Amino acid sequence: MDANQTLFSSVTLLHEVPSLGFEVYNVCVNHPMKIISDGIWTQHGSALPTQYSYTMLELQILIIFVDLRSKFCFSDRVSDGAISSDRTIGKVQEDAVPVRESRHPKHTIIVGVLLLPVPELSADGPKLDHENREKGLGDRALLLWHSHSGGVWEHGRILGEDISALPVVFISHSSCSFAVISWLLNDLGILNSELGRLALSAAFVNDVAGIGAAYFGRQNMSMSIRIRNVTAFLAYAIFILLIGRPAMRWIVKRTPEGRSVNKGYIYAIIVVFLGLGYFAKFFGEPFLVGAVIFGLAVPEGPPLGSALVTQLELFSKWFLCSIFVTCVTMKVDLTKCNSLSFVIVISGVIIMVHLVRWLLCMGICRYCKIPFKDGFCLALILSCKGVVDICSYLLVYDAMVQKRTVVDVMIVSVLVLGTASRFGVKALYDPSRKYAGYQHRNIMSLKHSELRIVACIHKPWHSVHIKNVLEFCSPAPDNTLVAEILHLMELVGRSNPIFIAHKLQQSAASSSYNYSGELIVAFDLFERDYLGAVTANTYTAISPVMFMNEDVCNLALDKNAALIVLPFHVKWGGDGSVESEDSNIRALNARILERAPCSVGILVNRGPSFNSRRIRAAMVFLGGPDDREALCLAKRFVKDVDNSLVVFRLLAHDKDTSNWDHMIDDEAMREISGVHVNLENVRYEEITIGDASQTTFLIKDIANKFDFIVVGRRYGVRSSQTYGLEHWTEYSELGVIGDLLASHDTDTTASVLVVQQQPSHEDHR
Template sequence: MLSIVKNIPQGQEAKEVHVVAIQLGVLVMAFISDALGTAPYAGVVLLGLAIPGGPPLGAAVVHKTEYLVSQLPMPMFFFYVGDDHYHVLIDEQAFTQIVLSMLGMTMIATPLLRFSYSPKIRLGASTKRPRFRSIQSMPSNFETFRILCCFHNQESIRNLITLLEASYPTQASPICTYVVHAVELMGRAAPLLVPHNKLKRTNTPTHQMIQAFENYSDNSEGQVTIHAYDMIAPYKSMHNTIIRLAEDKVVPLIILPFHDHQGMVDLTLIASIRQFNINVQTNSPCTVGILVDRDLSSRLRLTSSSFNVAVIFIGGADDREVLAYAARISGNPTVGMTVFRIILRGKLGGGNQEEEIEAKLDQSLVDEFKLGNIGNDCVNWYDIEVDDGAQVMSAIKKLQGDYDLVMVGRRHVEMSLRDEEMAVFMEHPELGVIGDMLSSLDFCDGMVNVLVMQESRGLGCGAFRSDSARVS
């Protein structure tokens, strides 16, 4: 086993011949064990213990054989062990007791673990430093802007770097970025999250992707610090690791790449990655942004004259986070920004108490943004009045332009713009009603990049919850 692992180039998977050799080794070990007078499976267990867990060998064996073994040989093993014609160290009564006990333990332990373990129950917050939950909650005297970026492959790196540069790192307000390369856990007993520099590998694909962030940090005009991590975990629980890291590092913003088409990642992983994004949205204690890259060739590229950002502000907690982030980006002299505020005429006269509070919070942030950009020729502001949700959608569709990035909140209090009301018409619920439309072919021919942001707290006024999005 050590010889096989040694001959596999770092960063590459085990070859097919290695997996076949191990499968043949199972038969050989079973034959040797039986010839020595012990149970045939004793040697097989020893062979399994000799296989190093995780990539490159253990993961390859699990990936190529797990489904077949669990669906065919394992049921046949239990069937033949229980057959009177198969002589074994147990009788029919003992076999029945073993099977029933395994079934009972599974039926009892699984729901107990599911209901007793909650990722939301974590260690108490430290009193030595502030715990920021959103971009808006950051005090003005807080110098470092922390961002956590998660990526699955190299195609997402360029756009993440461009977004970091657009966030305007300066000496007075530097950016500290925690970049995490997420890899699906296979052939390993426990999840793993380690700083990348502790792995001491220089020729792996992961190192090359991390090196792209390091090169950006070295060449950035502003001050950017990169802290890189490698994360190996199952997709169903991967969000727990990201959330704990965000809490530990006091991160107000998590950026996740969006995948829904061929060419970015393996088609079999798209549903898992989308569900991972939804899990982060649902459980995150801070703001989550999903970056939709619709053109891999040249669109999202920061230059002195061609990077244009559009911001759509309708109102609500999520849109306020968008505007707070836009306020930071607007200070970048190489970024042109256009803000479209959609105003519903029916809401101008006020509403219930919760709606009035939301409206006051919206107006307060709008006034702060305008005041901070007085004299900024790179920022344009337009107010668009509409009567209902249908006119909102129509007005946004008409905002065709040469935009490199469009920013919008995921959730909105307006009844006709809620996920529950529009779920039937949405292809990607995790992007929300507006975000789903902006990322479709109906807007700028599907060639615009979109950043959909969601604040951690739930919305008032009976708005839908973040866990309303599910991947079937």
């Protein structure tokens, strides 16, 4: 035989037999599989890849990722998750790819799972803006459930040896993993919604208490060993928190602002992390415990937390972790179970556990006056299982605590629960429904003089332009202004979002990092400058870019704001050229325009801040709800006699005076042309427009004559004044007139505020 064609090699032996000569024996010797391939250019170029272990590993990884990406492209559209894709691909490849039977399917691949807690569970990671209702929900659910599971534990031991797995099944399915819940909420896009924050709070309380319950609930351990292990564990945790955390804070202090952490420090932290995980076994804890505690000690956010995420997330989360889950699922084989009734009993216990969990969770939500649908969605979220649960099941199996069949059933349950949670929550929970315009929250509907504005800031230079808009509102004791200033920061290096109300903090020392320090000082000074007329509250929201609109809309809804002011995504230089563009800010503005619970204004700034107290402003009025909302804001501006306003009404040559919307526009203009025109600082002009070219010429003519220009968005509204210009619009979020003023062809240094009136209930999706 040819050794390159088979796993066997042939040896020829000659044996001399008296009077018969020699006898020839062919003996086949079984050789181990070769590691490295000889290559296709050698004399054995026809050898199969399956004859070499390293080539076989590469082939398996390739098949896993081709199948995984193919399914994930489909499953992502139907709200299934990446981990569900991994588990499904594992079952598909169970027979297609050869797998050697082993009790240890993880080995080096499990490092991917163990690296996850470092960037995910960063220091102060559970520092949510907990409300009493969220804490109470987590505590009550935990106490009720563990009292229930404790009774079943005793019952399981009475039933006999055949179902001795019941205690482990009950405990494992009665808890939930904070990392898994965070991953699920991020996949569903509701990480910083009200339900998402509630689920994170309850999951964290349950997760932390579950660790202690599992530790003290161990059997076959004497009290002396238990006390020794607890003492060692506390010493281990204190060492990490008192030595490791200060050391990492020292690294952060040595890193200049805006610079990345030295790679040497990153590598040293990873080595220390692996070493601490190894020493965890000396007091009876698995490697994962060391990873979690060390992750809690890592300072959150940039520069260190974000650097660890950058270094580890791609390799550990999307490479090693995917292979780990797939390989574990490939080994699941329920056909090897000798007793079908045993599988049915374990499955029935899992179903019963989750039914009881749902009833308890929904009952507590009902007691806390949470809607039934939201309570059911919360129960589904807290029932979700993922990669952390798979890892724990594998550790239980390796420790010879459970039979193979029990572990197989629990891994299958992870697939079922993870998929059901995603589909259920996606179908039942719509976070945008609370923003629907059932109530009028706009400037036109204000029944008092106080105006509430939510102003968003991304970059330091945005604060100057936001203050210009607030000054445009002419705050005075009889024309008060409440400004909710929201500093939006991207969530990097931690797993849960943060929302900080800075006036509720006792002092700057109450936070491990003084977020938005310069912003707080700037608007405190602005409030003092307009003492008695302005109330400025500052907030910091740290969340993923895709979900920042939830923070903005929630704040506007809670504060009953009439207007949200958003900075434009383009920054112009001093010479009028575009200095930078931020596509994330543009996408955020589009999402807020679609779902805002009140009116929205996008601030386009192409020049410096106002250099004098006397501001020249213009308002371009074509008609429609957006223009009427912009007009109401402009009328507040002229309450300061030092400011001047010119209202340009562009009338169509073929106007329909019987149109109801046109009649409402005439009524809105009557006050301007009547009462306000008698004021020295107000001027009104009517201009008849024949076609869109005249509109373009007029806009470019007035663009450089004013410091501030207010227009309505009028998106989707077609009229003869702008007919045809819609096809040339570069920035659809600004509408036709706003796009003309922000165009590169328009030479202006004026600030432009594009206003959209609160969308109606029918406009919300």
